[in-house]
Amino acid sequence: MFKEIRNKYLRYTLIVGYAIVIFICAVEINFLWLFGYSPTSRDINMPAQHVASELYTADSVLIGRYFKEDRSPVPYDSISPNVTNALIATEDIRFFQHHGVDFRAVFSSLLSTAQGDRRGASTITQQLAKNLYRTRYDQAEGLLGRIPGIGLVINKFKEWVTAYKLESKYSKESIITMYLNTVSFSNNAYGIKTVAKRYFNKQPSDLTAAEAAVLIGMLKGTTLYNPVRNPDRSVERRNIVLSQMQKAGFLSAEAYQEARATPLRLSFGTEEEAAREDSYLRAAVEKWLEAWCAENGYDIYEDGLKIYTTIDSRMQRHAEETVAEQMKTLQRRLENAWQGEIPWRNSNGEVIDGFLENLASRTSYYRQLNERYKGNKDSIFHYLNQPKTMQVFTWDGPREVQYSSMDSLAHYAMMLNAGMMSMDPYNGEIKVWVGGINHQYYQYDHVFQAKRQAGSTFKPFAYLAALEAGMSPCDKYVDKAVRITYTEKGEEKVWEPKNADWVFSGRDMSLRWAMGKSVNSITAQITEEVGWDKVVDAAKRSGITSPLASVPSVSLGSNDVSVFEMVNAYATFMNKGRRVDPILVSRIVAMDGRTVATFKPRDTQVISEEVAWLMTYMLRGSMEEPEGTSQALWEWDLWKENNQIGGKTGTSSDYVDGWYMGVTKDLVTGVWVGCDERSIHFKNSQTGEGSRTALPIFGKYMEKLYHDNALGYTYGPFPEAGVPINRQYNCPSPRIIHRDSTQTDSISPLRLPDSPALEEPLDMEELKRQLDGSRQITSVDKTKGEATEWYRPARKG
Structure with a gap:
């Protein structure tokens, strides 16, 4: 067919065009598994963002999250312009001019690289394609992708194609929003909302130019420019971002100087703690929903669900505080009871031989040592008895101690x-x-x-x-x-x-x-x-x-x-x-x-x-x-x-x-x-x-x-019976009369802690007065040792 075209330039152009079309089709269908996965139209229409699910109490208090990638999406209008301006100024200045791939930046990058100055040319859209569809990960590679050089070319090409697909489907505002909601800021923090809360305890809409520059600056090296680990480098990178924002016209000279002079003020939010710290309740809800998720095709770690529990946060707080208060006292009581003695005993009160050794054998550390030393217990317990610095839980707060693994086991086994x-x-x-x-x-x-x-x-x-x-x-x-x-x-x-x-x-x-x-x-x-x-x-x-x-x-x-x-x-x-x-x-x-x-x-x-x-x-x-x-x-x-x-x-x-x-x-x-x-x-x-x-x-x-x-919980009696009660129930119980060694009759055991012993002969009115709110006492028969009706004393004060 091509031989009939006499103009060789046209003929070569058509050949190249056909080759490109065939190559694109081969990449899209992953011909013979040579090219690996490419995002489909369905993937483009429904991009998976692996959004954290949030766990709430019945009164709408956030108490935890489930995530593989810690992110909470926000809409475009909830993101400060300072953030989008900082991103465009440093990552893709022609973002609003190109259609997914900035060929001017590509050629400029090739020229700079040839001169020894390596520069990236990926647009925000290309980076979004990489974040959403993992186009450079092993699972996206085909057979050709394993060949050095060729794999890089194929992956870059797939990024370009995917970027064009995204640009044809979504507006520029949607693309930059998806990017800011999916980009990684290290330490499993994904998205601008999560990182804004983590480092500045703010919503993305409230970030200043200086704060936005810190966060966007991290994208060049999330560890190198981390404001906690490397505050000086973070400020240096922030100022570069601010300079780029001024050059792009996003900041006036005065605003630039003001932002540049702003100290790095971090204010750590509680979202990191709520999101990362596990809890009994969080684990219980996960177990509770296991069957439901399997039946309905949901993944609480990726699908961005809002899960509302029946828990009342105020009642939960009261319960947790009460448990902590009482358990601290009980722990002290238990330790005092066994002070100077070995506490692990059988039902006859005898010390259990090998108790700690048996506990140790259940640990993963023991299994590692057992494998390393091929079951030699002398070697295993030599290491298990080596003291080292560690932090242990106590009711007075975490305590740093010099404990061996065996000491640690004894400490935790003794905790109520x-x-x-x-x-x-x-x-x-x-x-x-x-x-x-x-x-x-x-x-x-x-x-x-x-x-x-x-x-x-x-x-x-x-x-x-x-x-x-x-x-x-x-x-x-x-x-x-x-x-x-x-x-x-x-x-x-x-x-x-x-x-x-x-x-x-x-x-x-x-x-x-x-x-x-x-x-x-x-x-x-x-x-x-x-x-x-x-x-x-x-x-x-x-x-x-x-x-x-x-x-x-x-x-x-x-x-x-x-x-x-x-x-x-x-x-x-x-x-x-x-x-x-x-x-x-x-x-x-x-x-x-x-x-x-x-x-x-x-x-x-x-x-x-x-x-x-x-x-x-x-x-x-x-x-x-x-x-x-x-x-x-x-x-x-x-x-x-x-x-x-x-x-x-x-x-x-x-x-x-x-x-x-x-x-x-x-x-x-x-x-x-x-x-x-x-x-x-x-x-x-x-x-x-x-x-x-x-x-x-x-x-x-x-x-x-x-x-x-x-x-709204009030005092009051139990509900009355809603049906006839056809058997006897309101029967008087005897009042216990105890005789002491002097044969003085005294009533017990329900006297108040601050009340003296009540002795016979009894004045009924005086007794009722002392007991403040008792039920009626008609008489006490000393010969039978019983009263005709029991009383219920009320608490004084």
Whole structure:
């Protein structure tokens, strides 16, 4: 065909033209995989910017972000002209004249390079093409790209083609906006909004000429001209950018001199900390949305979602502050208890040999040493015992110490941890999630991941089974020794539970009194009577999802469960017997403002409304019954306006785990306290019971909520029963009369800390006056050792 064209110049021109067209087509279709990936029309129409997703509380407070590349896009009109002017003046002065490739700059660059002065000629559009589509990365290369020189030519050509595609699709303002939203400023900071917040604590629209010049100046060398690492070089580069802005007519001589004379004033924003510091809540939400993202094709690390949780930031702050205050005290108490002694012990109190060595063997450092020294333990532990300077977590702040790896393991194993969750029982919204004491040092979540023996907090499920079997809160059992024979896996076993104080009183006790006082012997009796399978079933229906061994001890909390499960199960009592699936995320909004998901709780009627109401009445017994285990709550300002609180303490064997489950008319809250290593724990009930570890966290937390008027949580009684209650429940419990060695009768145990012992003979009016707000006391029968009605003292002051 070309031979028929007699004019050789035209013939050669056509040949070259055809060759260029064929080459372009070959590059575009990646012919024989020679040229690698090129952006398609769809890629140009929908450029992927890998935008960080933002995590918000229910009251719209930003609490974290998810990102692979830390960026938050902003529109063109939210970027100061100082930024765009600085960029154009230094990177692409003919930006508004070319169509993606500035051939004048290309030829000038070639000429300068030939003279030994290498200059770049990439336009802003070409740089955008490189940022968006990674045209120079390995995954974009074909077979020819691996040949030195040829690969560079092909990549540059693809950049040119992509730049032309971008220019044909987008306006100049859109291109410069996309560039400023995608360009890297090092340290995983992408985009002008992120870097403006990081270094000047400003929005991009508020940047001055001097500040814009600092940031744009970084693009020539993000490390070399970093204003934190190299402030002098940063100022030098800033002034060059300002000079270019003046030459381009973007700054007057006066403005240039003023900006040049401005000191480098950095003001670090909080966005870097919020974006980079992980948290228990952030990790929990990521896990929560894992299935949703897989089903709906979203990536929270790239798709720029706004994720709104059900968490209330104010309640979360109160909870975190309370946990920190109490845990600091408890840590000191634990260390004092073991001062001068090795704390890791078995159930017989004997030191566990090889405890630290076993911990060390689980670490990645141990595995590295094991591989390097081929299992030679002498060499491995030689290095593990070498002291070095390190920083460790303490409640007085990070401390620099000279510790070996083994010392560090001992330090962290000795630290008490905590988990706390608070939830609205009616709509399932989780309001507070405290996964531990410090996520930087302890990333294991103690709300959802950790499962520990629940101790006596599990007893209500035994009483639930009893009520469902037809019993009433007033039914009585004798506090006596119990022996239960049962078969487990074909083996006959005997269980003889002891009470917490190792005493069987011989008293007749109502179910409500027994649960309120947490009497093991009576709980064991009703478990035997209704069947432990029924206790397991009651717990499962209420919301416990962990495997439960169906054995007699199940009702005393011998199984491992999570704080999350326990809060969910207790919420079923408050929600009229309807188990509601807790929700942590309420809605998700896409980058374009569309709400792409809303999450509503699902609830199921699992307990009759009558029995559920009776269970809330039973839970109040720990405050209202004699020697109820929640009565330490009188210490806090919780008892105004006839407020009612129900709850249950729990302590596992050897004081390893301390629990408190608290319910009010508005919230259900669960608290766990203990060491991650179960062989480290308190020594006795005076220091390690749930009433002394977990309960104070609940008390302080609720006091903070009631005192924070902005939250709207008010004092008040539990809801009245919404259905007829057809069994006896409002039964008087005996008033305990203790006789001391002088045979003087005295009333205890619910006197206030600042009150003297109250001795018989009693003046009823004087007693009521001292107890300030008690229920009616009609009489005390000294011969029977009981009162006709129990009283509830109110906190003085």
